[in-house]
Amino acid sequence: MKFNSKSPFLFLSLAMVVFAMQGCATPTTHERMLGGEEQVKLRSMQSRAFDTTDKEKTLRTVIATMQDLGFIVEKADLLLGTVSGTKLAGYSLRLTVSVRPKGDSQLIVRASAQYNIQAVEDPKPYQDFFASLEKAMFLTAHNVD
Amino acid sequence: MTIFKYPYLIWFLVTGLVFSGCAGGIIPPEALQWNQETLKDRQLQTRKFDTSDEEKMMSACAALLQDLGFILEESETKLGVMLGTKDRSAEDAGQIAGAVILALLLGVYVPTDDKQKFRASVVTRSLKESNEITVRVTFQRVVWNTQGRVTTSEALTDPKMYTEFFTKLSKAIFLEAHEI
Numbered sequence: 001m002k003f004n005s006k007s008p009f010l011f012l013s014l015a016m017v018v019f020a021m022q023g024c025a026t027p028t029t030h031e032r033m034l035g036g037e038e039q040v041k042l043r044s045m046q047s048r049a050f051d052t053t054d055k056e057k058t059l060r061t062v063i064a065t066m067q068d069l070g071f072i073v074e075k076a077d078l079l080l081g082t083v084s085g086t087k088l089a090g091y092s093l094r095l096t097v098s099v100r101p102k103g104d105s106q107l108i109v110r111a112s113a114q115y116n117i118q119a120v121e122d123p124k125p126y127q128d129f130f131a132s133l134e135k136a137m138f139l140t141a142h143n144v145d
Numbered sequence: 146m147t148i149f150k151y152p153y154l155i156w157f158l159v160t161g162l163v164f165s166g167c168a169g170g171i172i173p174p175e176a177l178q179w180n181q182e183t184l185k186d187r188q189l190q191t192r193k194f195d196t197s198d199e200e201k202m203m204s205a206c207a208a209l210l211q212d213l214g215f216i217l218e219e220s221e222t223k224l225g226v227m228l229g230t231k232d233r234s235a236e237d238a239g240q241i242a243g244a245v246i247l248a249l250l251l252g253v254y255v256p257t258d259d260k261q262k263f264r265a266s267v268v269t270r271s272l273k274e275s276n277e278i279t280v281r282v283t284f285q286r287v288v289w290n291t292q293g294r295v296t297t298s299e300a301l302t303d304p305k306m307y308t309e310f311f312t313k314l315s316k317a318i319f320l321e322a323h324e325i
Contacts, residue, residue, distance in 0.1 A: 059224055063268055064281075067190070068183055069176075070300055072266040072283050078223040085266075088285045088298040093176055115172040128177040 035119070045123040047110040048130050048141035055081055055099055058107055058137070062097045065136045069129070071095060091116055095129075108144060109133065189304055191281040192311045194318065199225060199271045202278050202318070206267045209310075209317045215265055225269035235261035235288045256290040258297075282310055 052058060055078070062083050063073050071085035071093075081099040086092060094114045102108045111129050113120035120126075134141045196202060203222055210217060215229030235258040244255040264285045271278045284306060288297035 056224070060270060063224065063226060064270065067266075067268060067281055067283060068179070068187060070186070070283075072228070072264055072285050073226050073268060074228050074266070075219050076221040076224045076226040078221060083224075083226075086285075087176070088287065088300060089176075090298065091170075091173070091176075092298055093172065113172070113177075115176075116170055118170065120172050122172065124174070125172055125177045132177070132179060 042112070042119075042121060043110070044144055045126050046112050047108055047144040048133075049102055049106045049108050049144050050137060050139045050141060051105060052107055052137070052139060053101065053105060055101070055107060058099050058109065059083060061136045062099065062109065062133065065129075065133045066095065066097070068136075069132060102144075106142075109141075186302065187281070189302070189307050190283055191279055192314070193272075193277050193279050195276065196278055196318075197271060197273075197276045199269055199278055202269050202280065203227065203267075205314065205317045205320075206269065206280065206282075209314050210265060210267070212313070212317070213265075213310075215263070225271075227267045229265045229267075231263045233261055233263065235259055256292045256294070258288050259291045259293075261286050261288040261297075263301075280311075280314065282307065 050058065059076065059078060059081065063076065066073060066083065066085045070087045070089065072087075073083060073085045075084045076082070082096060083098075084094065084096045086094050092115075095111060097109060097111045100108050100110075109130075111126060113125060113129075130141045194202065200222060203220075203225060206227060207217060207220070210227070210229040213229075213231075215231045217227065217229050219228040220226065237258055240257045244257045247253055247255050264287075266283045268281045269278055270281075284301040286297070286299060286301060287295055290296045
């Protein structure tokens with residue numbers, strides 16, 4: 001097997017491998033620490049608005065929903081409006097949920113998840129979470145732009 | 146090698162491998178979904194008590210966690226949340242014996258389970274309309290081996306554990322109420 005023009009596919013594949021590995025092996029510490037511009041896009045998939053202003057009840061419902069989904073609640077702060085928890089099932093799934101007022105009549109609930117050592121950037125798990133929360137809240141979860 | 150006759154195969158295989166390595170594990174689709182166990186787990190982990198004093202209930206739970214050897218890590222009384230952990234040995238005589246036999250026969254070192262951290266979360270919720278408080282407790286544990294690697298991370302689901310916790314909690318509340 002020689003690397004000549006007769007095996008362009010092999011050459012191409014090696015080039016691709018080198019290229020691909022470089023691409024995924026070298027995010028800088030700065031990028032890992034502060035994330036990319038993708039983080040901004042994440043916000044809308046991680047957020048829903050609910051027609052209520054009862055922060056405590058909303059947080060308590062978030063906590064109950066997290067428990068239903070197998071999480072242990074590790075931290076909660078009513079004043080800050082945040083709850084964090086971890087689910088262990090052969091993997092470690094960490095979730096932080098924050099509740100903030102939006103206008104005079106709504107609350108924004110935002111969930112962000114970390115699966116093992118990665119941010120969860122797929123919309124589906126968030127849709128699943130809000131589907132459960134919606135039922136427990138007895139309120140509709142509105143999408144947020 | 147015949148595979149070299151079809152370089153595009155290698156191309157697909159290798160780039161496939163590289164990109165799957167890049168993704169580094171994808172969240173299981175069921176991770177944030179309800180399943181058949183959800184309601185069963187909720188029942189197992191929850192008890193209702195005839196009281197409206199959430200503060201006293203939380204203080205009883207904290208006392209019980211302490212009785213059970215847990216260190217209280219976090220609490221937020223305004224939301225009825227409390228977390229306790231305890232570190233214990235995870236050594237297992239059978240596992241160690243197996244590792245010793247392997248070491249003697251094959252000369253290989255096999256790491257064995259070394260230590261574990263138990264985590265207990267207690268959440269209280271008052272049902273104002275009925276003067277009742279629900280208490281839900283959840284147990285998890287993480288096990289590390291002698292090389293410091295995590296070998297087990299799981300939710301503990303043995304019903305006996307939860308039954309015993311609530312039996313003890315009932316006693317603790319009785320003690321609290323009577324201030325013995």
